[in-house]
Amino acid sequence: MNEQEILNAQDLITIAPGNKAERDVLNIVQWIRDYDPNLDVMYLDPGKCDSPFDAPYIIVEHCNDGVTRLVCSVWTLDDRVKQKILAADTFLSPVKENFEAVNEAARKAQRDMWKERTAEVKDQGTHLLKNPKTSYTMKNDKGELIKIEDDFGVVKRDGRNEHD
Numbered sequence: 001m002n003e004q005e006i007l008n009a010q011d012l013i014t015i016a017p018g019n020k021a022e023r024d025v026l027n028i029v030q031w032i033r034d035y036d037p038n039l040d041v042m043y044l045d046p047g048k049c050d051s052p053f054d055a056p057y058i059i060v061e062h063c064n065d066g067v068t069r070l071v072c073s074v075w076t077l078d079d080r081v082k083q084k085i086l087a088a089d090t091f092l093s094p095v096k097e098n099f100e101a102v103n104e105a106a107r108k109a110q111r112d113m114w115k116e117r118t119a120e121v122k123d124q125g126t127h128l129l130k131n132p133k134t135s136y137t138m139k140n141d142k143g144e145l146i147k148i149e150d151d152f153g154v155v156k157r158d159g160r161n162e163h164d
Contacts, residue, residue, distance in 0.1 A: 028077040035085065038062050039071065059085070117141065 012020040029041045042058050055073035062068050128136050135149045147156035154162050
């Protein structure tokens with residue numbers, strides 16, 4: 001395969017003398033610039049990076065105060081970059097509502113867990129009171145096997161005497 005066939009196969013475009021880029025990559029860069037004129041893509045020269053773990057592309061925002069700020073870094077310029085930018089756009093997603101929804105879900109999970117634990121303790125108490133014997137053995141919420149006696153309360157925990 002000669003050089004021309006390779007270039008056609010990869011659909012490379014000359015962007016400057018000696019520099020070529022894939023058409024798909026250029027399309028992503030153009031989409032980013034069209035989406036928000038303040039956004040731009042920068043390529044980090046691997047020979048000049050501080051770390052071999054630095055991603056080769058960074059998305060930056062040219063802010064009104066004259067400062068260029070890092071938005072994110074990416075290893076490949078593909079549709080995932082578009083998704084990342086759209087997800088981060090606070091004008092598109094209602095940040096406060098999303099934040100409140102996540103918090104409410106966490107509060108609901110905590111309430112549900114508390115209700116479940118309360119029902120479990122109530123069930124254990126009911127069985128304990130209905131027990132005709134003077135002692136009762138069960139597992140507590142920590143998974144310890146405890147023995148309860150009518151006159152003394154908890155007397156053994158995981159086989160160890162409580163009142164020694």
